[in-house]
Amino acid sequence: MKARLRAILTDEVDEIFAEFTECLGIRISFFDAEGSLIKHSTDETDCRYCNYCQLIRELYGPERCEADDASALERSLTQGMHSYTCHAGLVESVVPLYAHGCLLGYAMIGQIRAQEEIPAHVAEDARAASRFPVLRKAFFELELTRQRRLDSILGLFSVVAQYIVTNHLVSMNVSALVANAVNYMREHVHTQLTTQELADQLATSPSTLSHAFARELGTSFKQMFTEMKLARADEMMMEEPDISVARVAERVGFDDPSHFSRMYKNRRGYPPSAFQDNLKKTGRAAIAVAPGVLAPELDARDNGPEAAREVPGRDGNAAQPPGDQSRRKRA
Numbered sequence: 001m002k003a004r005l006r007a008i009l010t011d012e013v014d015e016i017f018a019e020f021t022e023c024l025g026i027r028i029s030f031f032d033a034e035g036s037l038i039k040h041s042t043d044e045t046d047c048r049y050c051n052y053c054q055l056i057r058e059l060y061g062p063e064r065c066e067a068d069d070a071s072a073l074e075r076s077l078t079q080g081m082h083s084y085t086c087h088a089g090l091v092e093s094v095v096p097l098y099a100h101g102c103l104l105g106y107a108m109i110g111q112i113r114a115q116e117e118i119p120a121h122v123a124e125d126a127r128a129a130s131r132f133p134v135l136r137k138a139f140f141e142l143e144l145t146r147q148r149r150l151d152s153i154l155g156l157f158s159v160v161a162q163y164i165v166t167n168h169l170v171s172m173n174v175s176a177l178v179a180n181a182v183n184y185m186r187e188h189v190h191t192q193l194t195t196q197e198l199a200d201q202l203a204t205s206p207s208t209l210s211h212a213f214a215r216e217l218g219t220s221f222k223q224m225f226t227e228m229k230l231a232r233a234d235e236m237m238m239e240e241p242d243i244s245v246a247r248v249a250e251r252v253g254f255d256d257p258s259h260f261s262r263m264y265k266n267r268r269g270y271p272p273s274a275f276q277d278n279l280k281k282t283g284r285a286a287i288a289v290a291p292g293v294l295a296p297e298l299d300a301r302d303n304g305p306e307a308a309r310e311v312p313g314r315d316g317n318a319a320q321p322p323g324d325q326s327r328r329k330r331a
Contacts, residue, residue: 008171009039013164017041020109020160024153025143028160031106035073038105052138053111056088056122059129068092073106081158086111089119089139093154095161097170102217102224104170109157113142114150174216177202181209182224189228192253195221229253230267233260237272241279245272 009030017028021041028041057065068086076082076094083093092110096103118126118139126132145153164170174182184201185193195206198221202209213221229252236248249260265271 008173010169010171012167013169014039014041016160016164016169020157024156026109026112026153028157029108029110031069031073031108033103033105035070035106052135052142053088053090055131055135055138059122059125059131059135060087069108072108076106077103081154081161083154085114087119087122089113089115089122090142091145091150093157095158097161097165102172102219104172107157107161107164109153112145112150112153113139114145114147116144172217175212177204177209178212178216181213181221185221185225185228189225189232190251190253193225226263226267230264233264233272234275237276238279241276245276248272 013030017030017039018041021027030038032038053065064087072082072084072092072094073096075084076096081093081095083091085091088111090111091114092108092112094106094108096106098104117123118136122135123132126135180202181198184198195209199206199209210221213219213224217224232252233248236243236251245261246257249257252260254260254263261271261273268275
């Protein structure tokens, strides 16, 4: 059975969500790793999009919106930040948040009106249900967001998501054994640490450790340690844009640079050299596509000893290096 991780959001996350909504009038939502809604940045009654969305739910049923959300969450797992237009004609964007290769949940923003007219299929269905006048009125009550501003909003959302991750504002509630193991792995990411060596350090057996990882994190020591190494590699390439791939590989415990490059490409979908080229081209990296990058902390439980459609200008069909915005179209 897949591990169900409970994400813990700090008070600062609530403040960030609230300020984002206050400034832009756009709500941020947080979903857990299973796709269940945990919280919104504002109450339903305060959302200026709720009138139109409520009418859409009445027209199509809530299942249609839920299906759009579920599809978006799933696509973000392979694309990183995924922006799309929902069936109601509003833009939404979602980004997955990881801890050391383990999915904690998703942050999502929406809904943003970026179309001049109500979608044709919605208009047709509303007319058939004798709801077109009221639905059209609600649609035009929404502020129209032009492409240039939409790009800026999505870019800011990416920065907010990365800030939450890099400042450890989301954590996982795990046992002390797993928390201590992950902290030790992080401190020794430059080595070729084995399960046996880690178990010896924690005064437990490799079997107990492996079962704890599978039960609480839904992954293995090897998978998580590899993600940590790639996360540290990404950090180094961002900190030192001119560093060689061979040097990066050496610093994260790979004897063979070619092996490192193959592993990186298998996990990220593009080689480390592409990540470096993109950094030099854009000057920064946005929220990472692959899991584990710049991951948040683990929070130990007290458990005893072991205690839709794509947004124009954004093509996510192929894996892209983080921060590549070359395909954006500005109005």
